Amino acid sequence: MGSEVPDERHGPWDPGLQIERTTLAWLRTGLTFVVGLMVLLRLLVHRSAVAAAVCAAVTIPLAVAITVLSWSRHRQAERRLRADDPLPDGVLHASFTASAVLAGVVGTVYVLLM
């Protein structure tokens, strides 16, 4: 443990950079959503431009929202740790799970219809 750590009570300020690692994990997951989305849209364009446009209109704002929320969660976690408050809750976890389930359902429908 480095002696220059500002406050030993606050675990996340240890050399492990917990908040940064966690935020990167959120952003990495959001990026995975975006990449998967692009592949699916690319495949859909071949079949039906209308379906691809509808799918894009629904999912691109969702992907942007996920990224923005991940970043604001980072700032919220920083602020709360500095104030010695509890960390953010499980709403974003549920949103990510719902998005993943939605992606799976859309993919299954695509496979079954095509």
Next chain:
Amino acid sequence: MASENDDPACKRWPHRIYGVGNEPDPRFTLANERTFLAWIRTALALMAAGVGVEALNAAAGTGPDPLRTSLAVLLLLAGVVCSIAAFGRWMTMERALRTNSPLPPPKLAPILGFGLGVIGLAALVLLLISGF
């Protein structure tokens, strides 16, 4: 590390987790969060594999092959199950951390490991008998 249960500002969702126990070390909460995200990425990778198998169907140009289609649907549904299980496991873990009880063993990991092994073998057989 104080107990936050009586704090009116602490209206955190889901209550099933935050209504019990004490605040754990933030490092443990953050590690649990990263594990959840790793499971979600695994789920998305499974779905991507499903869509990839379906893309082979499209590329073949000979109409959908039922074996390929069923493998694609299997992978996609595995992804859906995996993401739901990820959330369930995150909740279980966070509760265990808050109540200071031992962490339950991962039930999904061996299923996923063996399942992917079986799917890999099935893909190999498909590759050998039909050129996929």
